[in-house]
Amino acid sequence: MQLTRRLTVAGIDDATRALFPTLRTGDNLARLVFLGAGPFSVSDAGAQLVAALRAARDSDDRETDDTELRHIVGELSTLSRAFSTAWAHGTETLQTAGVVHVDHPVAGAITLGYRITSVKGAPDLVSVVWHGADPAARTLLRRLSSEI
Numbered sequence: 001m002q003l004t005r006r007l008t009v010a011g012i013d014d015a016t017r018a019l020f021p022t023l024r025t026g027d028n029l030a031r032l033v034f035l036g037a038g039p040f041s042v043s044d045a046g047a048q049l050v051a052a053l054r055a056a057r058d059s060d061d062r063e064t065d066d067t068e069l070r071h072i073v074g075e076l077s078t079l080s081r082a083f084s085t086a087w088a089h090g091t092e093t094l095q096t097a098g099v100v101h102v103d104h105p106v107a108g109a110i111t112l113g114y115r116i117t118s119v120k121g122a123p124d125l126v127s128v129v130w131h132g133a134d135p136a137a138r139t140l141l142r143r144l145s146s147e148i
Contacts, residue, residue, distance in 0.1 A: 002125050046082060096115065
């Protein structure tokens, strides 16, 4: 999966599509998670999503006005108490690897590892690669991948 620095889905590979069948290009992960329609829980991914948006804000050239980023942060601050608290008090550093727990609509609970890498030649994009964090998750991923 490829994400913009504002956490908007820019591209979805087959493995991500199998894991998150309702995720679409153009969806914003922070909006989905904090407004209750996301593939992960706030407790799992919330701090990292806030850290990613903070990193996007902090990387902005101060001469540049990122209206889209300000809109996302403003909307989530207004509509999600969890987001506004994390944004106001968060000190979490963005991690390029970690684990999330996902409730897949068919396979059930899956523990996934992820790794985030930059996309060469596309400074506004990152790539997220998913893998099973335990033997059961790896088996489920193989099964889901074979059904694509």
